[in-house]
Amino acid sequence: MSIKIAVQKSGRLNEDSIKLLNDCGLGIRNGHNQLKSNADNFPVEVYFLRDDDIPQYVEDGVAHAGIVGENVVFEKNKAVEVIEQLGFGKCRLSIAIDKNDQYENASFLHNKKIATSYPFLTQQFLEKKSINAEIHEISGSVELAPGIGLADVVCDLVSSGSTLFMNGLHEVETILNSQAVLIRSKTLNQEQHDILDQLLFRVRAVKRAKNNKYVLLNAPNESLEKIIALLPGMKSPTVLPLAEKGWSSVHTVLSEDEFWEKIEKLKAAGAEGILVVPIEKMIV
Ligand code: ATP
Ligand code: MG
Numbered sequence: 001m002s003i004k005i006a007v008q009k010s011g012r013l014n015e016d017s018i019k020l021l022n023d024c025g026l027g028i029r030n031g032h033n034q035l036k037s038n039a040d041n042f043p044v045e046v047y048f049l050r051d052d053d054i055p056q057y058v059e060d061g062v063a064h065a066g067i068v069g070e071n072v073v074f075e076k077n078k079a080v081e082v083i084e085q086l087g088f089g090k091c092r093l094s095i096a097i098d099k100n101d102q103y104e105n106a107s108f109l110h111n112k113k114i115a116t117s118y119p120f121l122t123q124q125f126l127e128k129k130s131i132n133a134e135i136h137e138i139s140g141s142v143e144l145a146p147g148i149g150l151a152d153v154v155c156d157l158v159s160s161g162s163t164l165f166m167n168g169l170h171e172v173e174t175i176l177n178s179q180a181v182l183i184r185s186k187t188l189n190q191e192q193h194d195i196l197d198q199l200l201f202r203v204r205a206v207k208r209a210k211n212n213k214y215v216l217l218n219a220p221n222e223s224l225e226k227i228i229a230l231l232p233g234m235k236s237p238t239v240l241p242l243a244e245k246g247w248s249s250v251h252t253v254l255s256e257d258e259f260w261e262k263i264e265k266l267k268a269a270g271a272e273g274i275l276v277v278p279i280e281k282m283i284v
């Protein structure tokens with residue numbers, strides 16, 4: 001028994017998806033010019049597909065799980081379960097208009113022509129704002145549509161905004177923030193469910209590790225109390241005596257969000273020789 005997981009064949013999510021599965025110990029080779037690949041160390045077959053097709057395959061149970069952007073999951077609106085956000089492929093679906101136009105609120109969009117590859121999400125946004133506009137679905141290079149007179153505005157994926165800028169557009173409204181997610185079919189039997197749960201356990205350990213750093217520092221014993229008060233640790237920090245009398249080494253785990261702020265405070269409290277080490281897996 002094994003499960004099938006669909007990932008993007010080539011494009012922005014391909015590399016990070018395979019890296020994540022390999023960080024989970026699966027042992028997959030990249031599938032250029034190949035439809036599927038077996039994991040060496042885990043009961044999984046990986047299918048390489050266009051990202052647009054992944055929700056349908058997962059709904060049908062042809063693939064048991066998939067890695068795809070939330071933007072595609074919500075646009076396709078298939079009966080699949082989103083089970084975990086994966087922290088890569090971050091972007092947003094935004095409305096952008098001619099850089100010389102003024103935008104106060106969504107009523108600007110009344111009776112405009114909107115070019116997008118996301119007609120469902122765009123329509124949902126327009127309905128929420130009670131706006132009537134004409135949606136032109138196009139499958140790629142949406143940012144060119146206003147320049148060639150096909151549309152007045154666009155609703156497209158943005159990350160840095162440089163593509164919009166180069167095409168004389170500016171972003172005025174975000175309708176969805178997106179990242180890659182793990183989705184699951186609703187048709188799994190118990191055994192498939194269990195395999196996917198094992199994979200999910202590993203995915204969470206890898207994600208947690210990425211968001212945390214192992215920190216080692218030296219401190220004079222009289223500063224220890226202050227320093228320990230600053231540190232969470234997985235249970236509480238480890239304190240070991242140094243060979244030099246009156247000094248200790250303190251080990252702990254810090255999350256990426258609080259990292260810089262904590263380091264400043266630790267230095268101020270008397271910490272020296274601070275080492276920061278990446279964590280490969282983190283099981284709590
Ligand atoms: P496919 O051939 O698989 O259909 P695609 O051309 O539709 O590929 P890509 O451009 O490779 O898709 O983008 C895949 C996903 O990457 C998007 O659906 C989105 O979730 C994410 N993404 C992250 N940043 C961006 C960005 N700046 N522009 C577009 N997509 C982005
Ligand atoms: Mg696509």
